[in-house]
Amino acid sequence: MNEQELKKKANALRHEISSQNKKLKLIYQELGRRSSELKALRERRDELNSRHKELSVKAKGFREKRDKLNQVVKEVRGSRKELIKKIRSITTDISESKKLRDELNKSSKGTEELLESALNEKLSVLLEEDIPLKDEKRLYELVLNLSERLGTAKKASQIHEKIVSDFSDVKSMDDKIDSTSNQLKDLSLIADEYHKRALALYDEMKKVRSEANEYHKKLTDKYKDSSPPREQIQSIKDEIQKLSEELAPVSEALEKLRSEREDKRRKEKAVEAKEKLKSTKRISLRDFRNLLEHGGVSLSDVDDS
Amino acid sequence: MNVSEIKPEELRKKLVAKHKNLLKESKKQLKDFRRVTVLEEKVDQLSHWVAEQDEPDKKLVESRGKAADELAEIRSRLTDHSPKRVTELEEKIRGHEEALKFWTDDERAGTQEKG
Numbered sequence: 001m002n003e004q005e006l007k008k009k010a011n012a013l014r015h016e017i018s019s020q021n022k023k024l025k026l027i028y029q030e031l032g033r034r035s036s037e038l039k040a041l042r043e044r045r046d047e048l049n050s051r052h053k054e055l056s057v058k059a060k061g062f063r064e065k066r067d068k069l070n071q072v073v074k075e076v077r078g079s080r081k082e083l084i085k086k087i088r089s090i091t092t093d094i095s096e097s098k099k100l101r102d103e104l105n106k107s108s109k110g111t112e113e114l115l116e117s118a119l120n121e122k123l124s125v126l127l128e129e130d131i132p133l134k135d136e137k138r139l140y141e142l143v144l145n146l147s148e149r150l151g152t153a154k155k156a157s158q159i160h161e162k163i164v165s166d167f168s169d170v171k172s173m174d175d176k177i178d179s180t181s182n183q184l185k186d187l188s189l190i191a192d193e194y195h196k197r198a199l200a201l202y203d204e205m206k207k208v209r210s211e212a213n214e215y216h217k218k219l220t221d222k223y224k225d226s227s228p229p230r231e232q233i234q235s236i237k238d239e240i241q242k243l244s245e246e247l248a249p250v251s252e253a254l255e256k257l258r259s260e261r262e263d264k265r266r267k268e269k270a271v272e273a274k275e276k277l278k279s280t281k282r283i284s285l286r287d288f289r290n291l292l293e294h295g296g297v298s299l300s301d302v303d304d305s
Numbered sequence: 306m307n308v309s310e311i312k313p314e315e316l317r318k319k320l321v322a323k324h325k326n327l328l329k330e331s332k333k334q335l336k337d338f339r340r341v342t343v344l345e346e347k348v349d350q351l352s353h354w355v356a357e358q359d360e361p362d363k364k365l366v367e368s369r370g371k372a373a374d375e376l377a378e379i380r381s382r383l384t385d386h387s388p389k390r391v392t393e394l395e396e397k398i399r400g401h402e403e404a405l406k407f408w409t410d411d412e413r414a415g416t417q418e419k420g
Binding site for chain 1: 308309310311313316317319320323327397400403404407
């Protein structure tokens with residue numbers, strides 16, 4: 001091939017290489033853009049996952065608080081049930097005691113004070129005074145009867161005190177039940193509140209999870225879209241490599257031609273400069289250098305002349 | 306004794322103790338009364354013998370003195386000196402003995418309780 005043909009071929013190859021490089025640049029730009037998009041999608045997905053985790057911890061906290069309170073409610077209810085059972089038992093006892101007390105009062109036919117006073121008086125007469133036997137026998141029976149009745153009256157009194165004490169206990173327990181019922185109401189309200197908060201968080205978590213999944217899908221889809229450009233890049237690089245390899249010998253040949261031409265020109269110039277030096281003895285520095293390189297002249301020759 | 310829980314046997318024991326005490330007292334009083342009668346007679350007799358003698362026997366006088374002192378002492382203890390008191394005391398003694406018999410008789414006391 002001649003120089004013109006070589007030049008034409010080299011230009012065509014260079015043009016093609018440039019075109020391929022431009023393509024490559026565009027692809028890199030596209031990849032860069034996609035990389036930014038992927039980064040944004042990944043960050044958003046990770047942010048949503050992090051939020052989901054945070055919500056999960058909070059929801060767990062509310063759930064645990066609710067469960068603890070429910071346990072307390074269960075225990076308090078149990079205590080209240082026991083109290084109610086106890087009240088019923090004591091109330092039954094009170095009812096039976098009242099019956100017994102009333103029977104004893106009916107049987108004693110008098111108050112403790114009156115009976116004791118009468119008994120002491122009769123006993124004093126019986127044991128201290130000298131009275132006929134028939135009166136003694138009568139008083140003896142009377143004293144025993146009064147004593148029995150007094151015992152009955154004392155027993156009725158004791159039972160009455162027990163009834164009063166039991167009533168007091170029942171009242172205390174009733175008050176305790178009222179207080180417990182109020183406590184249960186409050187605890188249940190709070191437990192319910194915790195439960196609602198947990199549910200609200202679970203709803204939010206569901207939404208966040210759904211959104212995170214959407215972003216994840218977009219991310220995976222985008223990754224798939226990125227692979228063709230990468231394949232293209234390799235193909236273009238291969239093509240550039242091939243063109244470069246094709247261009248190399250052409251460039252070498254052109255360079256050789258150019259170098260030969262330049263050498264010839266310099267040699268011609270040197271001859272001209274030599275002739276000029278012979279005639280005028282004045283040449284330019286450039287011509288002088290050229291002469292030194294290509295004209296077969298040394299500095300010693302110049303000094304001599 | 307717990308007045309609200311008086312047991313029949315407990316009450317009977319106290320009645321027995323009461324009557325024993327009263328019986329002892331009545332017997333002592335009756336003994337005193339009888340002793341008064343004896344001493345009055347003794348003092349009277351000794352006084353008669355002392356009056357008969359021109360020079361009273363020392364022993365007789367002394368004996369009369371002792372009897373008179375004892376009589377005075379017993380009389381000071383007795384509240385009622387009347388003769389009917391003896392009858393009363395004898396009746397009392399009989400009454401107390403009867404009561405004692407009654408209250409110490411377990412069989413009868415048991416019947417009394419059941420009755």
